Amino acid sequence: MEEMDVTRALREIGRVEAPERLADRVLVSVGAVDSYAMVDTVVGQLAVAHNHRGVSGTMRTADSALFERWFSDRVGRLAHRVDELPQRLSTAVVEQISGDKRHALRYDLRELTPFERAVLEMTQRIPRGEVRPYAWVAREIGHPAAVRAVGSALARNPVPYLIPCHRVVRSDGMIGNYGGGGPIAKKAILRIEGMQPEEFDVLRSGRRLSGSTSTRIFCHPTCHNARRVTSRRRVYFRSVDEARAAGMRPCRVCRPVA
Amino acid sequence: MDKPLAAMLAEDLDTGFTRLVTSHQNRLYAAALALTGCPGDAEEVTVDAFMRAHRALRRYPEQRIRELRVGAWLYRITVNAARNHIRGRRQATAHLDGVAEIAADGRLQPEVVAERAVDAAQLRSHLVALPRHHREAVVLRHVRGMSYAEAADVLGRPVGTVKADVHRGLARLRAALVEES
Numbered sequence: 001m002e003e004m005d006v007t008r009a010l011r012e013i014g015r016v017e018a019p020e021r022l023a024d025r026v027l028v029s030v031g032a033v034d035s036y037a038m039v040d041t042v043v044g045q046l047a048v049a050h051n052h053r054g055v056s057g058t059m060r061t062a063d064s065a066l067f068e069r070w071f072s073d074r075v076g077r078l079a080h081r082v083d084e085l086p087q088r089l090s091t092a093v094v095e096q097i098s099g100d101k102r103h104a105l106r107y108d109l110r111e112l113t114p115f116e117r118a119v120l121e122m123t124q125r126i127p128r129g130e131v132r133p134y135a136w137v138a139r140e141i142g143h144p145a146a147v148r149a150v151g152s153a154l155a156r157n158p159v160p161y162l163i164p165c166h167r168v169v170r171s172d173g174m175i176g177n178y179g180g181g182g183p184i185a186k187k188a189i190l191r192i193e194g195m196q197p198e199e200f201d202v203l204r205s206g207r208r209l210s211g212s213t214s215t216r217i218f219c220h221p222t223c224h225n226a227r228r229v230t231s232r233r234r235v236y237f238r239s240v241d242e243a244r245a246a247g248m249r250p251c252r253v254c255r256p257v258a
Numbered sequence: 259m260d261k262p263l264a265a266m267l268a269e270d271l272d273t274g275f276t277r278l279v280t281s282h283q284n285r286l287y288a289a290a291l292a293l294t295g296c297p298g299d300a301e302e303v304t305v306d307a308f309m310r311a312h313r314a315l316r317r318y319p320e321q322r323i324r325e326l327r328v329g330a331w332l333y334r335i336t337v338n339a340a341r342n343h344i345r346g347r348r349q350a351t352a353h354l355d356g357v358a359e360i361a362a363d364g365r366l367q368p369e370v371v372a373e374r375a376v377d378a379a380q381l382r383s384h385l386v387a388l389p390r391h392h393r394e395a396v397v398l399r400h401v402r403g404m405s406y407a408e409a410a411d412v413l414g415r416p417v418g419t420v421k422a423d424v425h426r427g428l429a430r431l432r433a434a435l436v437e438e439s
Contacts, residue, residue, distance in 0.1 A: 006381075006428055006431055006432055006435070007400050007428070009377050009378065009381050010292075010381065010385075010396065010400035010401050011400060011401065011403060012378065013288075013291075013292060013378050013381060013382060013385075013401060014288045014289075014292065014401035014402055014403070015288070016284070016287065016288050016291060017284050017287070018283040018284050018286075018287035018301075018304060019287075019297075019301055022283055022287065022301060022304060022305065023279050023280055023283055025305055026279050026305055026308040026309065026312075027275070027276060027279060029309065030275065030308075030309065030312040031272075032271070032272040032273075032275045032276055032312075033276075051272070072276075075273070076273045076276060076277060077272055077273050077276045078276060110270060110273070111273065
């Protein structure tokens with residue numbers, strides 16, 4: 001055999017791929033993978049991944065291959081299926097989504113930028129059953145001009161349903177996109193959380209703010225203060241300027257933006 | 259995602275290590291397979307090498323991780339793991355049915371299996387029979403396609419020595435193959 005042939009043959013025997021299970025074996029035994037299991041919730045089956053830092057990924061799906069692919073693309077680690085989550089964690093997930101109880105769930109958001117993290121933290125301050133526009137989040141985190149960036153950050157929420165990015169809607173009243181499964185899923189979770197059908201209509205019609213002619217205070221229409229106003233006393237505005245021109249002041253609870 | 263691997267490892271070991279394993283597993287496995295001659299052993303060696311790497315990374319101070327040349331460092335660990343493994347099983351015996359096993363186990367592209375089946379099996383068994391220094395030098399230089407300088411760095415030996423080992427190793431392989439045919 002010529003030398004050329006030997007070296008070529010040597011190069012050829014180097015063209016092998018490691019067995020598929022190898023990476024899993026390594027990553028599971030060093031604890032670099034996140035565990036996940038399927039959890040039944042009021043919104044359906046939810047794949048929930050976690051590690052020692054907290055919950056690291058959720059997706060509304062029963063398809064484990066889909067979830068594993070999404071998780072490794074998004075988070076950069078592997079998700080390893082287990083039969084069930086630790087009891088306390090699965091109870092917390094179920095109760096938080098159904099609204100029975102609020103839990104201080106910990107999240108692992110390390111792959112996000114500080115801006116993205118700030119956006120997600122802010123959405124957690126929106127009460128259940130209420131919604132705020134993207135511009136509100138932008139203003140509250142101190143970047144009033146970054147409305148589009150808020151939208152992108154929400155779309156990158158690795159833990160939809162638990163961190164309630166669904167409570168942020170477009171300023172023009174459209175429901176907006178939702179990483180947790182499109183506008184229909186977003187509307188469904190908002191209904192479960194207590195939004196009324198007529199409130200979707202209000203948002204859609206461009207009535208961005210609602211005020212009371214007796215208190216002379218204006219709010220986001222789903223703010224609990226706005227909901228207490230009787231329909232006889234309720235007036236709608238398209239912008240903060242319009243509301244102020246009518247002699248009203250903004251609500252101190254929902255700090256309206258429009 | 260395009261951050262250098264060493265920086266990723268320094269910042270977040272779990273995520274960085276996941277990337278390290280997925281990006282290096284085929285290369286290290288190929289080297290381990292050529293060094294041990296058997297898919298089962300190659301898998302054990304590769305897993306062992308990654309585990310050692312992880313233990314080391316947990317111990318290293320951040321600055322040391324940032325300065326790490328990850329590729330060469332991983333090959334060094336793999337070569338060591340293969341030495342220990344081979345020592346453990348007393349004598350390196352190549353599996354002559356290795357090709358079928360690799361095709362089933364190691365996901366070799368099927369179209370290349372048939373035409374070089376005989377050569378590859380022979381070559382693997384002769385490779386394993388080489389003296390250790392020759393085998394390691396030949397594997398890094400020709401199976402993995404490293405330069406002499408890179409191979410010398412991994413093996414921690416002078417470039418001239420590695421070059422001589424590669425030449426002697428190739429000469430022995432050629433002789434063994436000629437003798438067989």
